[in-house]
Amino acid sequence: MSMKVAVITFPGSNCDYDLYKAVQQVGGDASFVWHRERGLDGFDAVMLPGGFSYGDYLRPGAIARMSPIMEDVVDYAEAGGPVFGICNGFQILCEAGLLPGALVRNTALRFEGRDVFLKVERTDTMFTSRYETGRVLRVPIAHGDGNYEADDDTIRELEESHRVVFRYVDARGERSPRANPNGSRNDIAGILNERGNVLGMMPHPERAMEPLLGSSDGVEVFTSLLASLSPASTS
């Protein structure tokens, strides 16, 4: 059994290769799908990588969400298929309305390229089942517009329905202003949609796959998905 993953690439995507390698590393079968192609039949999961699609013109992800393939991504998500957006991918998912809220400019008005710590808030999702609750992960970020914003009602909804999957914390797992690299509301780093099949996160787990490169804490995001798609698991 192998997980067939579509890695959607837009002009300007530049983390597509890293995402492809991460899927391959856990035994998945990844393919690049160019934004002008149509149809996602046969894929077990769809992933939107990071980068600067369309150079972040207008707003990050604003133009990519109008690409032909995005119609298929929306249909795929609405049919319950797993969709995972990282960084620019998360921005595109918000622009497309598959996730609530928006990612705006980092409060420091600067690009932030470094490691952060994340707390795994829920381990009963298809993306985090292989993590222990409360585990603190070390994962790189690289973004200028990662500040998660939404109106108060949306934030309350997200919190009450436990749809915040990853939160910025310090090395000890504690929340603090210093631990939040971009000013996101409630230190939100990654969220799930209502149905639980669409995940968006700003940090890059696909860059935390090997100790040689600084951390392997991102591996379980991919192994969790793989496990949830295997015939033996329940959906």
Place this chain on the structure above:
Amino acid sequence: MAEGTASGGAATKSTVRPRQGDPEITSELVSDHGLSEDEYAQVCEILGRTPTFTELGVFSAMWSEHCGYKNSKRLLRLFPTEAPWVIQGPGENAGVIDVGDGYAVAFKIESHNHPSAVEPYQGAATGVGGILRDIFTMGARPVAVLDSLRFGELDSGRVRYLFAGVVEGVGDYGNCMGIPNIGGEVVFDRGYEGNPLVNAMCVGLMKKDELITASASGVGNPLMAVGSRTGRDGIHGATFASEELSEDSDEASRPQVQVGDPFTEKLLLEASLELIKSGAITGIQDMGAAGITSSATEMAGRAGNGVEIEMDAVPVREKGMTPYEILLSESQERMLVVAKAGREEDVHRILRKWELESAVIGRVTDDGRFRVLEHGEVVADIPALPLTQGCPTYEREGVESADIQALREEDISNVGTREGDLTDTFLELLGSPNVASKRWVYHQYDTTVRTSTAVRPGGDAGVIRIRGTRKAVAVSTDCNGRFTYLDPKQGAIAAVAEAARNLVCVGAVPSAITNCLNFGNPLKPHIYFQFREAVVGMAEACSLFETPVTGGNVSFYNETDGRAVYPTPVVGMVGVVEDVDHITSHAFQRAGDSVILLGENTDELGGSEYLYRIEGRVAGRPPAVDLLGERRLQHAVLAMIQQGHVRSAHDCADGGLACTLAESAMGDGERPLGLSVSLDDDLPPLAVLFGEGQARIVISCDPDQEGEVLRLARRHGVPARAIGRVGEPGGTFSITARGASIQTSMDRVVAAYLEALPAIMNAPPTSGG
């Protein structure tokens, strides 16, 4: 005194009618174009007539210092350029070395100083854009960038503006391209006031058989312009780079600063690599300085052919652009491609896929001439080889400045007499912008994209692993401008030695270098002296270390209102890590480990950060470099690392031994370890703690390995002694020398080091400008 071929190619005189609306060729116009009377006479001799306005522009750009290397070429021949592992030496767009396992690494460093002084964001961004193109035009995928930056002192608002702008420009361009920044340097010194230096380096990876050269071969093959349209930006950028700056430079020079678009370049990168792989082209070159002109003529020259270009066929951004403007435009993100006849449609198809434009603009000819048509009429007709190879080269007079000689011979012995508790001095030095953490800079860069960065900025060298192999490539940029100012030859030698030490500390074997030689006006004898001596010194060191020069860049005229920068020959060195297991950190790893000093402390405070920062002086002899001793040290440390004895390795540089030890104790600041070191040298304590003597590396190891380490050092002829122990997490930092000591907590050390730059960049300026 000049040399240069008088005429080559076709000897027949061509006739070209002056273009309507073009200005008349007067001696003032010639001089405005940066050509001397002699040079203009040579132009006329080559053409057999007076040049047209378009031709004058072409010669002006191609014979500018930036493109023609007229004041440097003769001396550059002194560099060693060959080795069994060098696949491509100087002469192409980038140098290339064989790193084994079927892989090759292309690399080069270039300057973008003048544009950055006027428009820091775009100047820096397009500097990165340009060097990236030089790499992927060879068929290599860029895998890393480094930036080597120099500014005046940070207490000026203008300097803060330049610094912030340059960092943002470098970051935005590299981040958008998705290429990690893995290192570089930032230096702040009054010596760079008014003349910031922005040198950008790129490293690319490819399989050996993917190398393509920039040669216009195949008579009849079509020439195609691909990528962005040609506009009016950057015209005469090459000539601008070949002039001094003055107070008037600011506004007037702005049209000569290019404007970059990294999104387009990302598409261009993918398209270019695909084009090369497709087999549909025979040559490709990026359009950089002097745009279409230099790329077309250089490609023709390399193949011994000619080219004919029709201006009407060049995609332009604005109506009414003259041939002069089109030929000299430095609009970014454009490549010139020589396709195989009949394969034009393949080229169009690939460019279309990447949503870029492409157009046939001319063809390769067999008459060795650079011929340009507008509406079918010839507006320029120049023999190609004399244009590209016939640029006169000069050897100038070089005389050392008596003032600098005096500075070097100044007595600084009274400096080294302070004793007692030097903790405050140490913390001040650690917090000096040249020593302090550059995190403020590299946290604005993406350092991990492409999942291959094994060592990120903050250590001795950046390291990129090569997937599918056990190997990695290490890269460092180095130069101490103060040393080179006080003694150009020794300073250049020291730059090469420092780069090699840095590579060795991460576990890499030094392989080859690229260099960016930043100097003032070479027509001034004391500047030419600096240049000559620096080249001689660099050649000597590169020969001894067997790290040949594979290419690089010369940037002259870094002067404002007559004041030149420190001579700053930046070395960009590349090395190979044989096995990723050898990759070594600069940070102590474990409490209780032995700290060992390899090399010897000396009484050499000349040109040091201590002298500059604490005493306000740039004087004295820079530390001597013993090249054979350096090489023995490199071999010893590599052996220790490869045999698994080393837990950390860090070389002594800015701020001296005390700062080296502090950096190793702090690591990345997350989990600092303490330190307890005792130095019994019979030398002035200031020199022991803060002197910047060469050939020293501090390693840490398991106490059980100490004996073996010292034995290995002895066998390699390297002085070595245990000087102390790594302390507990967050413990005390203690160094005692004869008659002086430093004693403080790791908290204070970390605060001084990490908070220095952020505190300055968030504070209001204290002086105008």
